[in-house]
Amino acid sequence: MALLSPTRTAARTPTGRGAVLATRLTTRTGSTPGRLTVLMLAVAALAIAAGLAAVIGLAHRSSEVDSIITRSGPLTLDAQELYRSLSDADAIAASAFLSNGQEPAALRQRYESDIAAASAALTDATAGDPGQRAVQEIAAQLPVYTGLVETARTYNRQNLPVGAAYLREASALMRNDLLVAAERLYDAETARFESSVGAASGFPWLAAGLAVLTLAGLGYAQVYLTRRTNRLLNLGLVGATAMGLAALIWLGASWLGVRGELHGAQRDGSDQIQLLAQARIDALQARADEALTLVARGNGASFDTDYGTMLTDLIGKDGDGGLLHRAAAGATDPAVRAAVNAGTGAAKSWKSTHQRVHGADAAGDYSAAVELTIGDSPTSAANTFNKLDKDLATGIAATSAQLDAHARSAAGALTAAPIGLAALTLLLLVGVVTGFQQRLAEYR
Amino acid sequence: MRRKLLAAAAVSVLALVAGCTSTTGPHAAAAPAFRAPVPAGVTDPAQVPSAAAAADNSCDALASLRPKGPLPTPGHMPAGTPMAAIFQRGHLTVGVDQNTYLFGYRDAVSGQVVGFDIDIAKLIAKAIFGDDSPKVVKLVAITSAQRIPFIQNGTVDIVSDSMTINCERKQQVQFSTDYFDAGQKILVNKGSPYHTIDDLAGKKVCSAAGTTSIINIATRPSHPIPVSVNDWTDCLVMLQQGQVQAVSTDDSILAGLAAQDPTVEVVGPRFTDEPHGLAIKKSSTPFVEFVNGVLDRARADGTWARLYDKWLGGPAPAPPAAKYSD
Numbered sequence: 031m032a033l034l035s036p037t038r039t040a041a042r043t044p045t046g047r048g049a050v051l052a053t054r055l056t057t058r059t060g061s062t063p064g065r066l067t068v069l070m071l072a073v074a075a076l077a078i079a080a081g082l083a084a085v086i087g088l089a090h091r092s093s094e095v096d097s098i099i100t101r102s103g104p105l106t107l108d109a110q111e112l113y114r115s116l117s118d119a120d121a122i123a124a125s126a127f128l129s130n131g132q133e134p135a136a137l138r139q140r141y142e143s144d145i146a147a148a149s150a151a152l153t154d155a156t157a158g159d160p161g162q163r164a165v166q167e168i169a170a171q172l173p174v175y176t177g178l179v180e181t182a183r184t185y186n187r188q189n190l191p192v193g194a195a196y197l198r199e200a201s202a203l204m205r206n207d208l209l210v211a212a213e214r215l216y217d218a219e220t221a222r223f224e225s226s227v228g229a230a231s232g233f234p235w236l237a238a239g240l241a242v243l244t245l246a247g248l249g250y251a252q253v254y255l256t257r258r259t260n261r262l263l264n265l266g267l268v269g270a271t272a273m274g275l276a277a278l279i280w281l282g283a284s285w286l287g288v289r290g291e292l293h294g295a296q297r298d299g300s301d302q303i304q305l306l307a308q309a310r311i312d313a314l315q316a317r318a319d320e321a322l323t324l325v326a327r328g329n330g331a332s333f334d335t336d337y338g339t340m341l342t343d344l345i346g347k348d349g350d351g352g353l354l355h356r357a358a359a360g361a362t363d364p365a366v367r368a369a370v371n372a373g374t375g376a377a378k379s380w381k382s383t384h385q386r387v388h389g390a391d392a393a394g395d396y397s398a399a400v401e402l403t404i405g406d407s408p409t410s411a412a413n414t415f416n417k418l419d420k421d422l423a424t425g426i427a428a429t430s431a432q433l434d435a436h437a438r439s440a441a442g443a444l445t446a447a448p449i450g451l452a453a454l455t456l457l458l459l460v461g462v463v464t465g466f467q468q469r470l471a472e473y474r
Numbered sequence: 475m476r477r478k479l480l481a482a483a484a485v486s487v488l489a490l491v492a493g494c495t496s497t498t499g500p501h502a503a504a505a506p507a508f509r510a511p512v513p514a515g516v517t518d519p520a521q522v523p524s525a526a527a528a529a530d531n532s533c534d535a536l537a538s539l540r541p542k543g544p545l546p547t548p549g550h551m552p553a554g555t556p557m558a559a560i561f562q563r564g565h566l567t568v569g570v571d572q573n574t575y576l577f578g579y580r581d582a583v584s585g586q587v588v589g590f591d592i593d594i595a596k597l598i599a600k601a602i603f604g605d606d607s608p609k610v611v612k613l614v615a616i617t618s619a620q621r622i623p624f625i626q627n628g629t630v631d632i633v634s635d636s637m638t639i640n641c642e643r644k645q646q647v648q649f650s651t652d653y654f655d656a657g658q659k660i661l662v663n664k665g666s667p668y669h670t671i672d673d674l675a676g677k678k679v680c681s682a683a684g685t686t687s688i689i690n691i692a693t694r695p696s697h698p699i700p701v702s703v704n705d706w707t708d709c710l711v712m713l714q715q716g717q718v719q720a721v722s723t724d725d726s727i728l729a730g731l732a733a734q735d736p737t738v739e740v741v742g743p744r745f746t747d748e749p750h751g752l753a754i755k756k757s758s759t760p761f762v763e764f765v766n767g768v769l770d771r772a773r774a775d776g777t778w779a780r781l782y783d784k785w786l787g788g789p790a791p792a793p794p795a796a797k798y799s800d
């Protein structure tokens with residue numbers, strides 16, 4: 031058994047002062063009691079360092095998990111809600127414009143609640159990081175957007191075609207500036223969430239390394255004492271070793287528990303939320319494209335092309351691929367899978383209705399195209415889109431609940447650990463001091 | 475002593491004033507600036523199509539094909555003609571603008587596209603079907619730039635969209651006789667210092683992409699900066715938002731924009747002549763002759779004047795005279 035000399039053991043502790051002290055003591059006192067004292071101090075110093083590293087590491091980990099539950103998780107959802115409400119406002123404003131002159135009260139209310147939701151989500155996002163340029167940009171441009179929509183509405187009520195031009199300008203502002211900024215915000219919040227998960231599930235190298243060194247020190251001390259005194263067991267040191275092992279196991283178990291829960295939060299939660307959120311955003315943009323194709327008539331080709339891109343992104347070219355397919359394949363919760371499958375059905379039926387809208391518009395049958403787009407029939411684009419949006423919202427709510435449950439279990443796994451590890455460290459120190467004092471007393 | 479006090483007071487007041495003015499500067503500059511909204515599809519400065527083509531005077535642009543005999547009875551189109559094919563199909567497909575107020579625009583109350591150009595197209599449908607209801611007239615909204623390709627690929631049978639007859643376009647499509655005489659003018663804010671296109675040297679002037687108007691702006695000796703958009707109404711938005719100093723195109727279109735905003739006006743002399751014709755596929759010679767017959771009848775029986783009064787306000791001038799190549 032190759033053992034470290036006490037001096038070298040001491041020199042490896044991160045506490046430089048302890049190392050210096052140990053060196054001084056060994057050189058001054060070449061005697062056995064002197065060596066024993068040095069050994070005791072070195073082991074105690076290691077144990078204290080290990081305990082501190084473990085407790086501080088756990089506190090840090092715990093605060094990262096808390097930040098997932100209270101900040102980065104909700105902020106990611108807020109950023110997603112901000113994007114959704116802005117995109118929905120764009121789609122609804124365009125749909126409302128298709129109704130002749132007087133827009134339906136229900137669409138007006140939905141537009142207004144979208145703007146209110148966007149403002150509320152923006153206020154929450156400001157709590158995350160108010161200095162972000164994306165937040166400032168949305169705060170600055172949202173009133174400009176609503177101003178343009180109101181101008182469009184006023185002109186439309188007077189039956190003047192410049193109203194449609196204002197609506198197109200509003201939509202361009204929404205798509206080219208506001209939604210781009212909201213996407214940046216969402217990406218930033220997602221990155222923050224991922225980094226919290228990474229920080230909270232990292233292996234506690236420092237604490238574990240120090241704990242192993244403490245155990246090695248204890249082992250050496252016991253071998254040394256056995257050789258010097260011919261007594262096989264020192265109860266104090268044996269107890270201390272047991273405490274050290276227990277602490278190391280607890281540390282490892284808490285790490286595994288938190289890591290498992292956080293990986294579960296990613297697998298059952300955030301990974302799927304990202305897919306579903308992207309799907310919902312694509313669906314909203316496609317809905318706005320559909321309405322704008324008819325508002326912009328003549329200049330609608332680019333909107334129609336964009337609609338096609340969005341739907342391919344959603345359900346693939348043949349209806350059995352894309353984001354929804356991936357979300358269904360990756361869903362771990364049957365409720366989520368059912369919601370996604372229902373959404374896929376709605377998206378397919380929407381796509382086929384849209385082809386009829388496109389056909390009617392291309393043939394110059396504008397009224398039929400509008401009726402198919404915003405009408406009340408069960409297969410109208412409005413109804414199939416609303417169904418898809420609702421299914422995706424259900425899926426997102428269910429996965430959010432999964433994420434939250436996992437994150438809370440992770441937090442639960444951490445509550446007792448700091449107290450337990452601190453207590454074990456104290457008991458270990460008591461064992462070390464008792465064990466060494468017993469021997470030192472024999473020299474007096 | 476007293477004088478000194480007064481002087482000191484005066485100095486401190488001055489310092490205060492100076493302090494106030496200097497502190498407002500940096501504070502105002504602290505707010506981050508974001509891009510002002512612009513219409514979708516704006517190009518500033520505009521991509522101007524070849525000016526040489528527009529100035530092409532190699533042909534007699536206004537000369538069209540003379541109708542062969544009287545118009546056939548509605549519902550009885552001569553066999554083998556494009557009109558017979560249209561009758562068989564059951565509807566006439568017309569390429570129109572839905573953003574040109576008074577000429578072709580969507581009525582927000584009825585949801586239908588209406589205007590002078592639309593009513594002219596309906597005359598053609600009435601002569602084919604004896605009917606001009608939406609059932610037989612399919613109005614397809616297109617942009618200025620889509621007019622020629624849509625005629626060439628058969629997406630539409632005819633374009634009725636304030637389209638200027640010129641030699642370059644005549645190489646790609648056929649035109650009916652001149653059914654409306656317009657000329658390019660400018661639209662500015664009331665009380666602006668700009669009275670003609672030549673006052674706009676170095677200023678931004680808006681027009682729709684793919685039109686003769688944008689070439690006319692770019693080739694003016696005063697060198698205004700042409701800015702192109704997708705639709706005429708986008709130009710009005712830019713003028714209202716102060717992003718351009720003027721809009722320039724046919725006075726008929728400008729009148730439609732001016733009718734939507736009492737604070738703008740059409741000013742200056744016409745600096746171009748813009749005769750409007752209906753565009754038809756190059757190979758559809760019998761259809762061109764038929765359309766010219768319909769237009770001749772509308773000029774003669776007062777229908778043209780009635781439509782002018784209805785959309786543009788009377789008294790109607792004499793309709794533009796038909797000119798034929800033979």
